[in-house]
Amino acid sequence: MLSERRVAIIGAGVIGASIADALASRGVRVTLFDMRAPGAGASQASAGVLAPFIEAKPGSPLLALGARSLLMWDDFMAGVRDRAPGHEVEYVRTGTLEVALSDEEHAHLTTAAAWLASEGVTHDWLEGPALVARAPMVTSAARGALHLPDHRIVNVGALVRALVQAARLSGAVCVTPTEIVHVEQVRHGVEVRIGDQRHTFDHVVIAAGSWTRRVRVAGVPVFPVRPIRGQLLHVRWPDGARPAHSIWGTRCYTVPWADGSLLVGATVEDVGFDERATVAGVRELMDAVVGLLPSAADASLEAVRVGLRPATADHLPLLGPLSSHPGVILAAGHYRNGILLAPLTADIVSKLVLNNERDAALDLVSPERFYGYT
Ligand code: GLY
Numbered sequence: 540m541l542s543e544r545r546v547a548i549i550g551a552g553v554i555g556a557s558i559a560d561a562l563a564s565r566g567v568r569v570t571l572f573d574m575r576a577p578g579a580g581a582s583q584a585s586a587g588v589l590a591p592f593i594e595a596k597p598g599s600p601l602l603a604l605g606a607r608s609l610l611m612w613d614d615f616m617a618g619v620r621d622r623a624p625g626h627e628v629e630y631v632r633t634g635t636l637e638v639a640l641s642d643e644e645h646a647h648l649t650t651a652a653a654w655l656a657s658e659g660v661t662h663d664w665l666e667g668p669a670l671v672a673r674a675p676m677v678t679s680a681a682r683g684a685l686h687l688p689d690h691r692i693v694n695v696g697a698l699v700r701a702l703v704q705a706a707r708l709s710g711a712v713c714v715t716p717t718e719i720v721h722v723e724q725v726r727h728g729v730e731v732r733i734g735d736q737r738h739t740f741d742h743v744v745i746a747a748g749s750w751t752r753r754v755r756v757a758g759v760p761v762f763p764v765r766p767i768r769g770q771l772l773h774v775r776w777p778d779g780a781r782p783a784h785s786i787w788g789t790r791c792y793t794v795p796w797a798d799g800s801l802l803v804g805a806t807v808e809d810v811g812f813d814e815r816a817t818v819a820g821v822r823e824l825m826d827a828v829v830g831l832l833p834s835a836a837d838a839s840l841e842a843v844r845v846g847l848r849p850a851t852a853d854h855l856p857l858l859g860p861l862s863s864h865p866g867v868i869l870a871a872g873h874y875r876n877g878i879l880l881a882p883l884t885a886d887i888v889s890k891l892v893l894n895n896e897r898d899a900a901l902d903l904v905s906p907e908r909f910y911g912y913t
Pocket residue numbers: 584585586588769804805848874875876
């Protein structure tokens with residue numbers, strides 16, 4: 540049965556596009572806005588590694604959120620492939636190898652392995668000939684590596700294109716480039732202003748990444764999201780060699796793509812809304828990747844990519860409705876884990892919109908946990 544609900548989504552990155560697909564495929568009338576093209580913001584900073592067991596630190600709720608979302612990925616991909624036929628999206632369970640290059644890093648990974656064991660996460664430790672056999676391109680200086688077989692990679696650009704296409708095929712309308720900066724709960728819904736015009740929706744989902752802070756909701760302070768720049772490189776070995784796994788060091792991580800290139804990520808820079816690639820950023824990544832995979836010195840540099848991750852003070856998303864504006868739902872601030880958390884975020888927002896159902900995870904990520912959101 541078709542729902543008559545109308546939902547506006549501000550931001551067509553991976554989060555906005557996942558929510559658009561989830562809602563449109565369930566009969567909601569979705570309008571998806573973006574000030575640029577879909578996927579031009581934080582998605583550009585993503586290497587597409589789904590790695591909650593590296594990204595989450597002991598004690599962080601990110602472990603439970605990330606592990607839950609990781610479990611949803613196979614179905615999420617099956618859904619988008621079904622609804623966007625002809626869109627190839629690379630999604631591979633490569634696993635990750637987190638490499639220790641010093642005594643200190645070895646001790647750190649040993650502690651991490653013990654913690655992951657206590658959390659029931661499948662992993663194993665490789666060193667000596669076993670590490671060389673598994674990852675011969677890793678530097679011979681490596682002291683060992685933590686292997687996490689359930690980690691995966693996904694091609695984010697292709698994914699966003701497929702999600703937007705899937706949403707469109709289910710009836711969503713994509714309006715770009717259009718920036719929405721005024722949102723207000725009114726008597727019969729939520730009003731957005733576009734120039735002189737006002738449009739009313741049942742819900743407005745704000746998923747504008749770092750630009751969420753530019754969207755003003757009447758009477759609500761600026762949303763506490765700030766941009767953290769990530770620069771990434773694409774490199775390619777002349778003979779097509781590259782590691783089979785996603786290899787991580789303390790200064791960079793790498794992602795092997797099916798086209799034979801290797802993505803090297805990523806800088807973490809607090810430089811405001813500056814989306815330039817810089818000599819210092821590229822040099823930092825080049826030094827780091829050669830330290831991890833020495834033969835990268837002979838690889839060609841094919842491209843540099845830049846994106847702005849949306850960060851909050853505790854590095855968890857702002858997710859859920861505002862109590863003062865119940866039709867306004869935040870889905871922003873996913874920082875380093877927007878791709879990983881996209882299926883869970885889309886599911887949580889869909890349940891709110893379709894059934895007014897509050898997922899228990901909302902207690903961890905409510906936008907109102909920060910001062911001023913009451
Ligand atoms: N997800 C890894 C990063 O943001 O660099």
